């Protein structure tokens with residue numbers, strides 16, 4: 285018998301900013317085109333151009349209802365409204381080793397080197413559903429696990445799998461090439477609906493001094509999907525000009541970026557673009573900025589070697605990633621995930637420009 289889900293209240297969205305900011309010029313993919321073979325081909329062309337040039341794009345008509353997305357925001361808010369002491373009980377035991385499922389409290393990064401002021405970013409990561417991970421959550425999340433699982437599985441089927449298919453088509457590989465290494469039932473640290481993220485507001489006077497809210501970085505998986513409030517803040521470093529551009533949150537559009545694993549597996553053909561979160565424009569600085577993020581990652585056992593059987597990569601000469609070029613061992617997705625997350629947990633702290641070889645052959649950097 286279905287269990288009645290308690291009401292969560294509605295989530296209050298703020299108005300779009302009135303400020304004219306240097307917005308990034310990004311392509312919008314219409315996923316309704318995906319239904320037909322011709323539409324798919326056309327979409328694959330638009331997609332690959334977008335991710336080779338900018339690494340970020342928007343998606344519309346993605347088959348997940350606004351109500352379902354709003355419900356996730358209401359849940360995120362319910363989680364963050366819990367007392368800190370309760371949230372702290374969900375910090376993972378293996379946090380320092382790069383473990384990442386559960387709660388990450390604010391204050392890990394110095395965002396104003398002059399005064400030592402720390403970030404106000406809180407993260408709650410929910411692992412995949414299935415038999416590989418246990419699900420221990422505080423009440424608002426635990427009570428709604430069925431709703432969360434349904435959201436996650438819908439996102440996987442309606443958005444992530446089509447995107448994985450488009451990469452394969454664009455690289456002239458069998459359509460299921462990437463889907464087969466992202467199977468939901470095979471273990472990956474592929475965080476499911478993944479993350480409720482809160483960038484807590486800072487006083488306006490502090491915002492002027494801050495280097496960033498979240499320092500510049502690339503994401504480690506295949507795709508990151510960002511369901512966003514209309515609060516600006518996300519910026520990408522334009523790969524062609526190295527200028528920071530704002531990524532406008534747009535009503536009804538999902539923001540998506542391609543990430544490190546795809547860059548590594550395509551020898552750099554697909555971009556993993558550097559991005560950061562800055563204090564929002566003044567007319568939006570009075571709110572906490574919530575996000576619902578979905579991280580798609582290859583299965584843990586996948587080796588992040590450059591794909592050798594793509595006619596496109598061979599023709600265009602994208603045949604080696606930095607591990608292969610430097611003669612170092614190519615990591616599995618599991619090794620890559622823990623190495624990068626560990627560095628983000630520890631190497632990142634304090635120094636804003638920390639730079640380190642995360643794994644032999646792959647220097648990492650915090651971009652400010």
Ligand SMILES: O=C(O)CCC(=O)C(=O)O
Nearest residue numbers: 481503510518559561575
């Ligand atoms: O909040 C955002 O807009 C982006 C956050 C982000 O880059 C991340 O969590 O990796």
Ligand SMILES: [Fe+2]
Nearest residue numbers: 501502503559
């Ligand atoms: Fe990111």
